[in-house]
Amino acid sequence: MSFINLKEKIVQIKIVYYGPGRGGKTTNLEYINRKFNKQIQSEMVSLKTHGDRTLFFDFLPFDMGKIKGYEMKIQLYTVPGQVKYNATRKLVLKGVDGIVFVADAQEQMREKNIRSLNQLYENLKSYKQSIFNIPLVLQYNKVDLRNQGIPILPTSVLEKDLNSKLKVPSFEASALTGYHVPETLKKIISSTVVSIQKKLL
């Protein structure tokens, strides 16, 4: 849940990048950290294994400037995607305001994307939140691999697999090159801000 400090006029918003292991969640945050360094006052925090897999979370605070006189502090998190880490994944989701689901567009990852999204549904339910009400954006990542001849799922298939019931905004992306990474971020921030404003009114 977002936290609003009326004294200092600060709104803190928690956005979580969720998705299957090695899908590119951490790479999204790393790109944002490099690209928007003016809006980022502190170091990115990464709790990871020696093999660079996320162990607990990545954390990146992002200053969005002011909306209606309130300073917006966007707190970006990633979860660990590996199947065995669901307990920690759930901890990171606590109090989430908006979610980016990073799917891996490689053909071989089709099942894993679906399973991860189903688990997101379950995990949110355990906090009495519904995947159908929370601000959510889908990202179909790694489309750059198409150029290397690696089989990539057509977007229509990904949409059918993941977005046929949710019907939320979605982007093809490449976290590695940054393609549609800022667009994904902007979309989730604006959806989340709108939903928080609604709750306050």
Added chain:
Amino acid sequence: MNYGVVSQEQLEKIDEILTEKLIKIGVDCVIIIDMAGNIITAKDNGTSKYDVYSFAALAAGNFATVDAMAKLVGEEEFSLLFHKGTDCNIHFSKIDDELLLISMFGKDISLGFLRLNVVETIEQIKKLWARD
């Protein structure tokens, strides 16, 4: 308390309590966070400069992890959470199910004295919310 939005007046009173009970006895920095890692308020003695936002994210994660471990071994909770360093110590205390009070302090204060003051601080904060 309408958790999620705290009034300016409530925050000012909380800040007063934190200053009076903790900063004045020599605590370097005290932060109240929620379990999601948001900062409710932060007070320091003016000399220490911590990156409180990263700190809050890590602290919430740390607390949540230890809490989950407690449940696994059949404990309701581990009541004392304390990290000891050479120059800086960190003490965690639960205010209620949603909020944590974190104190950072040096070698000049004993853990016992700090805990006593933390307990009183939390009592005062709870009274404040009960009243509103």
